[in-house]
Amino acid sequence: MENAYQAPVSNIEQQSQEYQTPRIWSLRGRIGRLRFIAYCGLMPPILVMLGILFGLIIPLLPPAVARSFRDMPPAFVGIALFVVVMLFIAYFAVRRLRDMSYPIWLSLLMLVPYIGTLPLLLLIFKAGDEGENRHGLPPAPNGMGVIIGAILTSLLFISGMLKNASR
Template identity: 30%
Template sequence: MTHNPYAAPQAELGLAPEPAGTPRLPAWNGRIGRLQFMAYCLLGVAATALYVVLGVVLLEVLGMLMDEHGALRPRATQGLNVSTLLLFGLAIVTAVRRRLHDFDVSGWWTLLLLLPLFQFVFLIYLVVAPGTPAANRFGPPAAPASMRVKAVLAFGCLLLGWLIARRFL
C-alpha cells in the first residue's frame, strides 16, 4: 500500500456527537430558540438595571454623584449612561445574533437593529418565527426551553406587566 498525501484521513476522532444545542448564557456562537431569546433579553434588561443601581450607589458612596450644591455631576452620569448603553447593547446583540443563527442566517443581519423604524418589526419577527428544525452551519438545533427558562420568562413578563400597570394605572 502506497502513501497518498492527498487522501482523506482515516483515523477515528473518538468525539461523541453533541446532542441538541444546550444553550449557554454567555456564549457568542450557537443557536437559541424563541423562549430562550425572550428570556435572555429579559435577563439583559435585569442585568442592566442592576448595573445602574450598583453604579449609582458606588458613585454616591465615592462622593462623585453630587457636587457641593446637591446637583448631579454631568461627567459621572454621562459615564454611567454610556457604560449602561454598551452593556445593554452587548446583551441584546448577542441574543439577536444567536437567534439569527437559528434561522441559518449570518449574524451580520444584527445591523438591522441600527435602523430605528425597522427595529420593532425585526424583533417581533425574531420572537414569532420558528428556526430551522435540523442542524445548520451554526450547529445543532436549539434544545427545547427548560423549565428554568420558562420560569424566568414568566417571572420577567409578570414583573414587567406589574411595572407597566403601576406606572399607568
C-alpha cells in the same frame, strides 16, 4: 395470500434527537425563541442591580476616585447602560439568527428607528430550523428557569405597555 386485517409490519428505528446545550456567554451555537426573550429581558434588571451595587461600593473607594465617579453626569451613566443593553441584545440576536440560518447582519437593522422592530418581531415569533444547520445542533429544550424568565420578561413588557397606555 395476504390478510387485509393484519397489522402492518414496518422497521421503525428510534431516532434520538441530539441537542446542543446553549451556554449564555458563548457566541457559538443557537438559541430558541424563549431563551432569546428570557436572556434579553432579564439583562437590563441585572445591569441595574450591578449599577446599584456599584453605587454602594463607591463610598468605600479612596476619596479621589469616589469624587470622580460622583462628578459624572447622570446622563452619561444612562447612555452607558443603554449601550451595554443594546450590545447584549445584539449578542443574543446573532445567536437567534443562527438558529434560523439567517445572516447575522440582519441584527444591524435593529438599530434603525421604527424599522428595527421588524427584525425583533422576527426573532421573537419565527421558529428556528428543525434539525441541525450549519451553526450546529438545535438548542436543548427549555428548562424551568428559561420558561420563568420568559414569562417574567413578557409580564414586565405588558405591564409597561399598559402603564404607558393609561397615561
